[in-house]
Amino acid sequence: MITKRLLSTGNSHPFPPMIKNYLQWAQNTPKHQSSTTFNPKGTSILATDLLKSYFEKGLISQARDLFDEMPGRDVVVWTAMISGYTYFNEYTQAWSVFVDMVKDGNVPPNAFTISSVLKACKGMNSVFSGGLVHGLAIKRRFVEGFIYVDNALMDMYATCGVTMRDACVVFHDIKQKNVVSWTTLIAGYTHRGKGSRAVQIFREMSLEGAKLNPHSISIAVRACASVGSNILGRQIHTAVIKHGFESDLPVMNSILDMYCRCSYLSEAKEYFNEMSEKDLITWNTLIAGYERSDSIEPLFIFSQMESEGFSPNCFTFTSLVAACANVAALHCGQQMGSHIEWVYEVLELPARHMKEAGYVPELDCFIRDQEEHFF
Template sequence: MVLSNAVSRKVPTRFLLLPCPFRSFASFTNNFSSVSQVVLEQNPESLNYAFQSKDNGIAFKNQISGDVIATYASLAEECTNITSLNQLNALIHVSGLGQNVSLGTKLVHMYARYSSMDNGRQVFDKMQKRDAFLWNSILRGYAWNGPYEEALSLYSQMQHAGIWADNYTYAFVLKASAGLSSLKVGRKIHCQIIRSGFESHVFVRTSLVDMYSKSSSIDDARQVFDEVPLRNVVSWNAMIAGYSRNGHAKEALALFYQMRWEHVVADSVTMVNVLPACAELRDLKQGKCMHDFVLRNGFDLDPFVGNSLIDMYAKCGSLEIACQLFDKMLWKDVVSWTAMIAGYAQNGCARKALQLFHQMLQENVTPDSIAIASVISACTHLGALEHGKWIHDYISKFFFKLDVFVTNSLIDMYARCGNLEVARQLFNKMPEKDLISWNIMLAGYGLHGLGKQTLELFAQMQDIGVEPNNITFVHILSACSHAGLVSEGWQYYDCMTQIYQIEPNMEHYSCMVDLLGRSGHLDEAERFIETMPVKPDADVWGALLGACRIHKCIELGERAAEHLFILEPTYPGYYVLLSNMYAEVGLWDKVTKVQRMMKEKSLKKTPACSIIVLHGKVHTFYAGDKSHPQFDQIIAAMETLA
């Protein structure tokens, strides 16, 4: 009773554990177990008693009982942070149990739970005897926390030590292989699994499915999945996730319905994997069906499902529903904020993306790289360079390392906003450049008509062995077009098709028409269109019409416009382009005719707008619009400048 009252009043541990009439080891064990909660809350004082007990002559090493080990193991589970775990580790060593394999396994497991693999590895390395449980514990830690290479290295040491792997061992090393996307290593482990007879285990087979799908070998993943004799929901989830992850959205949805047909009960993880497939297909109808399924099964309270729903609706263009779900969330994590910010940015609502980003910071939520990249994209869309610079400064202060994803977004922003010098500096400082990095820099030069710099950068890209793709050549041909490099444009078009065996698409064709048309080779541009192996789209004819306006070639421009009005009869831009071409040569009757056509079709030109970012707030001004709350003050200020 005294002990119970003391604990409830949180009396310091040293008073509970001071010398008492029962100075036996058994009494110490009982006392220590009873006050485990106090020990955890006031850990520093618990160590004092451990040393005091040793000084009073309790023979720890000679009186070790199963109860003591069980007590320590129980305390390990109760540790809520690294500090308490370190102190318990010290207490175990003081009591002479530092080489107990069971406690060592428990400590490694707990250190891994808190992502402290350095401490876990120290415990592992000090153990003179290691059983399969201890090996599995350290392998599991590295498989979940990384570095994955260390898990595979330890697995090799485990084999050399003569410890037989079991189904858990294989699951952990397969997860490490999947983390590295190493198909070669994964196949090797698969062979070892077959030889050791563990291939029939559902746990192992599910891990194989996950490994193959994360290594982009989706056919192998499906083959393993189909051979699983008794598939559980985890197996189905792994295969559905594999399809979603590798861009096979239709197959992911088909497998979900097959899963339902076979009466396998889906869980929240299933929905987290299915909803991205709906998002990839931009299938709002299918997404709403999945949302109904989520509500019927009570998965809507799962934050991961909630985040997936927000992302799905945003990518399907239904921002209103996405915003409603976001506002109703009881607890928003960084993924929730990122999904909403990215949704606004991807749907052209750059101003709302910036506002939400600032709200996120005000609520002390630390953004991740995807949120940062999304808000940088919003700055790029608005041309808000000053705001983008502020975000760049924020990244420099609070992010230890710029990843490729964020750096690419910064390069794109600076390049599109005209600051090519800073864009190139960031590009040059990148320790590792992916193909997207090169393409963004090429696009930046081409956008500003710097054809020479574009071709020089492409030459550097070729020299170091970076393989270009179809997007690379879109940027190169566009740069040649803006710089008037006709012969070079033909040269790189032939290089794309003949050397790199890249089949041209509509973007390449429209770039070539623009290149020929801008330079005055209008007849050649028309012949190019006529010899295309596919039917030209509106972009191709639009490029020709734009060139005809530049060179005042009315007859050819009218032929191009006829095709455009058939392909896209409701797009006002082409009518305006034709009208402007007529106006520039004084054909006012034809200008009136085009305007009449637009009126009959109820087509209106999208008004031009200007954007100003002031004190972190974006202000948009449309031509003829008087809706700004400070419109009168702005007009008055402008009159004072006149």
């Protein structure tokens, strides 16, 4: 087999140029058909590279087949498998691999493994699993020693915890906090609807002299928008210009959203017109901002959006229908009429997914309910 020929060589140089052709072959192969005998000394790096390449191509099943065939797996291989599953949102599979790794007992996880599996715990929304990993991290002395482990712990607790308490405990125990640490805490409070606390932490972050990045700026602006703090939002807008983040599209969208949520629609429209780049999120944000303005401005924005080549999605239509309802603009149906088939397709998606998941409606209850209604 080609796999055996590739992986049995001890020379790592000829392998990388061959990966592309091999992956093209593998994409047409339903299962990784190989009874390869691995040479641990000569093929560990090659096998790991191939495993990562599978994931880069989205060949998840082939990656798993290769992983299962590999004896003497080292920590890099285990971690690559966990990270690959996590990247493709296969969180349960990632957790299963981690459990197998711990049960195997031959290769202890390292800090990168812990960080990767914590992302899987977050994805599963399982604070119980995350707590088990936290305990292992303390035992292995990864906590307070590896900042990316501390940040991953914070992120997991901020997302999965009943409150922000555990995330705050981890945060306060970090001796040298970085921008990710601060941003994770701010994002956690913002996600839970505690914008005032998030804004307060952002102020503390600024006083501590933490270096800002586009992501931290976006999160902070979102927190300001959630509490209608336009004054601080403007200050952050000034900081965006000062730090040269004004060309970052997610940052620009966050600022636009802040002006819209704070009901500064004239400023929002002015800022929108000045934006050097726009995407569908940009257009949807402005349309949603005008949703309760008691005007037909969303219809004009929608027409402009289509004329510039952007296709609407379900969020666009939701805001448009709400805007039309507010001003009783029944004629807006004519403008959206050409998209009605697309709208019906979107509406059918939930029913289709429910059917695929095995949902069976309670027809008996439905019939009795109708009988009670009519009789």
